[in-house]
Amino acid sequence: MENNKILLVDGMALLFRGFFATAFRGNFMKTSEGIPTNGIYQFLRYFLDAVDTYEPSHVICCWDMGSKTFRNEIYPPYKGNREAPPEELVPQFDLIKEVVEAFNIPNIGLENYEADDCIGTLARMYQDNHEVIILTGDQDMLQLVDQNINVSIMRKGQGNYELFTIDNFFEKKGIHPHQIVDMKALMGDSADNYPGVKGIGEKTAIRLMKEHHSIEGLLANMEQLTKGIRTKLETDLEMLHLSRKLAEIKCDVPVYCELETARKRFERTKIEPKLESLEFKNLDRMFAETVK
Missing domain, CATH: 3.40.50.1010 (5'-nuclease)
Structure with a gap:
């Protein structure tokens, strides 16, 4: 072909x-x-x-x-x-x-x-x-x-x-392409007007992705997180999941x-x-x- x-x-x-x-x-x-x-x-x-x-x-x-x-x-x-x-x-x-x-x-x-x-x-x-x-x-x-x-x-x-x-992606971004959605779910997107988890910005989101690989990995290891991050996640858990749906590009339309x-x-x-x-x-x- x-x-x-x-x-x-x-x-x-x-x-x-x-x-x-x-x-x-x-x-x-x-x-x-x-x-x-x-x-x-x-x-x-x-x-x-x-x-x-x-x-x-x-x-x-x-x-x-x-x-x-x-x-x-x-x-x-x-x-x-x-x-x-x-x-x-x-x-x-x-x-x-x-x-x-x-x-x-x-x-x-x-x-x-x-x-x-x-x-x-x-x-x-x-x-x-x-x-x-x-x-x-x-x-x-x-x-x-x-x-x-x-x-x-x-x-x-x-x-x-x-x-x-x-x-070249990992070298440029420090995370993998499939982690971008979870990163955006954590940090939100002011241009698209959804908040993600209040108090978590891009740097923290990237660090959490590097350490825990995904939102599932993050939530499964809550006891390893600092009290501050854990509280933020617990407070905005529903918005985290919603933000992930908003951030993900649908590839089956x-x-x-x-x-x-x-x-x-x-x-x-x-x-x-x-x-x-x-x-x-x-x-x-x-x-x-x-x-x-």
Whole structure:
């Protein structure tokens, strides 16, 4: 069987990142009809650079579908601290999917689940026979690192990636990928608005994972813990278990993508009219090597 290299793109992460990277200067880029396009333009720059860097044979783009998911059902405040997206970004949500489609790339998303869940499910689906690279800015995805599943975290600036693999993960993080969920359950996540165990931060969470390997290991050895840590765990035991459910990316959601539909085949004749309709200039420079 052909060994493919599949790039799974976290569409939301790239679009938001692209939007804010350009919007802070008040540079919204608008079409002559007044439609803002800055997020889309920057998304493309990130995306084409990653394609150039990793040279995938297949590309799939995953999206959130609406702001509420099953996580809100089990914990209503989940992500409740997030402000509504800026009005200049809103029209770009649908437009970016049309642009992605013009590149012959499948857009995948599922009501009630996050893009992360779709990415996790597809990564697991493909990992036995192919190499998978997840492109994101979201550290939560690190829990997916596995045999044949690498996570490329976008760092500041363009073309700056940190690639996490099964071979370098422990050296970089001090724990294993499967321990990330338990670590997050202990320390909580202020960006996603769940508290974990009050009073336990990242350093303590990592130390507890190193010493006890998992939440089960931790709870089985309560008598070995300091009184302070034991009290914190006992006080927030219910929230600890709930936080673990919130932190874990679901890798068994009902999404599917026929690999052949994701084979990288960028056709200038299809892409250019779409980008011209958004009045993008400098396309030749942007495409350089990526689109022949």
